[in-house]
Amino acid sequence: MNEVLLLKPVFHEKIWGGQKLAQFGYKLPATDIGECWAISGHPHGTNTIENGDYAGQTLAQLWQDHRELFDNMPGDRFPLLTKILDAEASLSVQVHPGDAYAKEHAHDLGKTECWYIIDADPGAYLIYGHHAKTKAEFEDLVHAGQWDKLLRKQPVKTGDFVYVPSGTVHALNKGIMALETQQSSDTTYRLYDYDRIDKTTGEKRELHLKDAFNVTQIPFEPVAANTTSKTVGASTLTTLVSAPVSKYFNVYRWVIKDEVAFKKAFPCTLISVLHGQGKLQVGSTTYELKRGDHLLLTAKASAWTLSGDMDIIASVPGKQAQ
Template sequence: MTEPIFLEPVFHEKIWGGRKLATDFGYDLPDGKIGEVWAISAHPNGPDTIANGPLKGKTLDVAWRENQEYFGHQKEKVFPLLTKILDANDSLSVQVHPDDAYAAAHERPGELGKTECWYVISAEPGSYLIYGHHAKTRQELADMIHRGDWEHLLRKVPVKTGDFVYVPSGTIHALNKGIMVLETQQSSDTTYRLYDYDRVGADGKKRELHLQQSIDTTTVPSHDPELNITKTTKDDATITTFVTAPISKFFSVYKIDLDGKLNQTPTAPYTLVSVLEGAGTIEADGKSYPLKKGVHFIIPNQIKAWTFTGKMMMIVSTPGAEQ
């Protein structure tokens, strides 16, 4: 396949969601509080459908199993990454995600752990995240969770538009009201909630908490990863490297600010691209494909060179080493 793989996104209603994915990105949303668009997904809880080319009509999970030539003949049983946009119209639950070993032992067969990262598309003035905690030992963590001593346990971190946040598995975290992010993560849908503001769901009941799993999987003591964010220029683009190996073994994530042309060749078996601002084209194998804000696609293994043209901001990710 010598053309990009464009995808039809899947939308998920959330108690904390809103309608900004329609107003800001032009998505045709279903009714309700839509919190997430799963933009590049092969996860069984929301696999995207391929919109073009020889694989048109297949879901990405089926293509991963049946058409490995498009992905460089990888050994992973499942497509390893998931790209989302999240609209936090209200605060998300305070939560933590397991690593691969814990997920394999305690969740459905094939479920991965969840290391993720956020590019902050927009954040209202005064916005902050829950990121990390103040407990020094696991016993202190458990005691503070069971007492509900959130004021002393949880760490609040200011955040603004354009920030990048890396969230390894084991990190207590939460997006708060007024923040929209592009999330790059392992392909997992496992979340352990330790606090949910005593909210009730559509059924009138408080949502389930996972206190023991949270205590078991949280990294103690908490620590911030030391990122080495760098900027380089190439052709008519500025490329910001947010995270890559050895800090992250699961993915590399970049931002491309383009005003003109950018010629690229692959650095991985396949490449994931999300257009977050502007419009332009991608040219591959002599053909040109239009791009605009809100479009997400995969550059498959068969494409050995491509050119972006236009005025765009894109978040690009590539998979880490095979696990």
């Protein structure tokens, strides 16, 4: 029974985190938890399989030893990473490199990502891009600390979706919870961190200005995700982003209100249940799903159905990741 891999989340303490992820039913460490790594094969936090023939092994191990589960996709690492982030305080203003720069300077993948906003306080906003027209202007405003002049603020509300290509200056701000789909990379270049003190070191967290200057897109040009939706019975299936906008992943929101049948169209499918409960049927096997569950449908799953009352974010590797 290798069609469905149920995954145990990995939690990361962050200076900007809190305890709101407990609402998904997780037993959190009694610290400021900022990130739930929900579907990950990254060495900084790979998930353990909780069911079937591979129970107790990690997703990273399966990627190395059983590539047939992923249609023999190439690559040294499972290509995608799904997170849930709780911004109890604002994240640092940061930027991620593309593949070529990350490979040369960080020995990692690049990091293009996107956010589905699970919850946002009234008045919440993101940092998304900047106003500088030239590299010189950008660097001058950073060195002068003129953040209000430099940074572009974008209001967000629950249910919004934002596509964040590598090279985009960005930050989740206070009062936002988001599901993030990204390349499986942990390379971040900080521009600004509000002069916060890391309680572990007693010092300000490191900035990475040189690298950030090298990889930031200047001038900033926002990329529209070109989201589309269709109804299937009482359910709504939304494509949040896909090719040609995104090379690395397709991301979907499935609002399941009755039974919906799916057929395999990709090497694997990543599923996260944000709200509600229901069932996944694969062949003769039924899986009970609830809020906070994360799973991976392998290449062995040729068709499946979802039923119940659930709000799901799903993703698949894009062509560039294969």
